Amino acid sequence: MLNKHCFEALDRSLNDIMKTQFTHGYDIPFGGKVVVLGGDFRQILPVISKGSRSEIVGSAINSSYLWKHCKCKEPLLELVNFAYPKLAHNLQKNSFFQERAILAPTLECVEEINNFMLGMIPGDETEYLSCDTPWKSDEDSGVNAEWFTFEFLNDFKCSGFPNHAIKLKAGVPIMLIRNIDQAAGLCNGTRMIVNALTKYIIVATVLNGNNMGETTFIPRMSLTPSNSDISFKFQRRQFPVALCFAMTINKSQGQSLSHVGLYLPRPVFTHGQLYVALSRVKSRKGLKMLIIDDEGVVSNTTRNVVYQEVFDNI
Template sequence: MRLQTGANNQDKEEIKKIAEWILTVGEGTAEGNNDGATEIEIPNDVLIKSEKNHVKSIVSAIFPSIVEHLNDKGYFEDKAILVPTNEEVDSINEYVLSKIKADEHTHFSSDSVCQSEFIDEFEQALYAPEILNGFKVSGIPNHKLVLKEGVPVMLLRNIDQSNGLCNGTRLRITRLGKHVIEAEVISGNNIGYKTYIPRMKLIPSDKRIPFRFHRRQFPLVVYFAMTINKSQGQSLSTVGLYLQRPVFTHGQLYVAISRVKSKKGLKVLICDKDGKPKNTTTNVVYKEVLQKMKEDTTF
């Protein structure tokens, strides 16, 4: 559906081919019928050629001349680099921020265990603020949040749905303050709307943490790169898929490659454990999941 939007007759045949390939990845029929984790080949015309600095290569492919376009309102509107894990997101975002010559503002969160949690003196020492500061949890910003004016960020909470300020909304920072951040919406139906974002108390929902704590921080994350899972629901014109390690959950590869609106907007960089580029990667599809989805939709 994304590929067909705005397509002309001349491109229809090419669109049909790439759409069929994307569907075979999603259905687990690429490279033959497979169930589970299978190695598949990625088309050469979407691969990024890289020899040494792979992060630099994919950033250059997705955000060319980024410094010159920092104040261009539409430049970051629908571009992103997708990776499997949060650690890779942080690494790419830090690299791009280091290349932007603008004043850096570092915001540290205030972390504490929720008062509803019953903890004794031993646990109080175990969950001291400096321990909580080190937690990197999906869905909330890190303890240390580094921002610069002009950079794109993603909102992590619903703030004002009537004005499009929802979890996943993309914005561009226009002014940084100590207690509030001014930002401009660059995605959705409210592009150009300016808003002011305060610090908020954020409680992670990660079930792997055996207690509840809250982090008082700006509900934002830099989004030159984002995890594949976080990209679900996004429609982008340019996607760079960086796989220095393969995907690890059902349908993850399909989600990544189906974010784009055209074939020319998809760029993929894959490397092995030694850092050498390759043209194959793992696709994870469990047929029983697809079968269960089909059964549920018949009712």
Template sequence: MVDEINITILEKISGMVYTYLSQDSIDDAGDDDNDFRSAFPVEYLNSINMPCIPNHELKLKVGVVVMLMRNLKQIMGLCNGTKMIMKLCRKNSIECEILCGSHVGTKYLIPRIEMIPSDTNWPFEFKRVQFPIQICYAMIINKSQGQSLDMVGLYHPKAAFSHIHIYVAISRVTRPEGLHILIDSDDGSSTDITNNVVFEEVFYNLPSVDN
């Protein structure tokens, strides 16, 4: 859903679309290297999408706001979560300008890097070479933790996994006037009511006051 929102906004921004495709491979091929690799063709590897790494197909435009997904040079402000704006798109590199923090206004060339997910259920080590960025007009609630924003729009199409997710999203905004919430009801219309998901089972075996 986050990707859909970001692509929708990207399409509304004027300018040429630059498409960058990743190079995907597997490292741990086991004893029977040929048979193992044939079971996971490149087309399958390209289809793998995870929140911790950029997608195989990365579409960008000059002027688009992006977020860095890896720590490149922390002392220079290139940290995981840094917001930047696209300034120039080249064949093998992109130029971005930092939008926040002590290095605001500084421009850097971002190269393609090798990214390996640390926690997966696959029987191989998946490797993707791609620019470590993603469009960040929308982001998941977990990724928003630690950020303070003047304007926050919370899109809530279905009940959150737990009530704490809603509180985390709301707490990102610095003032009440900057908070806007869109909630979808079961029939597809907008509503001002949502479920506060609490698992009551956790209270079943609590000791009584007498104990």
């Protein structure tokens, strides 16, 4: 909650040090460095000795030319605190994660929340990198496997397929995204808590299903994308899991939860998706929504997608 002139002085100094004006022909905020601002405008504002109300408000950082470059994370943090209150104190309680989740419409939104929450968890982070191998193309396919570099394959992401890089910590919730052993209840959608992370095995406790509470060992698997729209084939050897503080709305179908945070940085995009999300929670008090409009402002309305013609002959 410093005076905006302090931030503006730092901005000019970093631009001089980084020579951004010479390199880019214009100044960029803080010389291209990431700056994290902490505080709450509802509590403490900059102190201006004998200053008027307008002088105090005008000295705050959101009155500066820098504010247009800032992104406020407070609404998302409030949603996280609702779905996972006192997270650090409840990490060792498996029951804490059994009936809690944040839902979002797309994989990009889910990944944003999961990465945000992983940073809130104490402890060392373990990163698992996949081994991606292009398939030898059939003679009639017209696709040359040599066109696909490892960098290109590593960047590939799709639903039901693990990322090239998976970052985990002990105590975080994960979800299986492929069937491993259906008889043992290790199916696509099974949620678990990480107990230990080793080089070749993830040790986890099952959170839902008939095998709830059992310890299981998850190996790496050789997987291929199941998306039929992809014109090429490759194999990724990786753990078939994903962080699941948050999950897509579609992935949550069939689950009954006591606390649901619904994150909508954009409206739902298909019929019934909003209905599915709202139906996951057992009571109204267990639901909190964060809706962002097209201008990036928190809103209290969103669009529901309904294909009305499907009801014509009912």
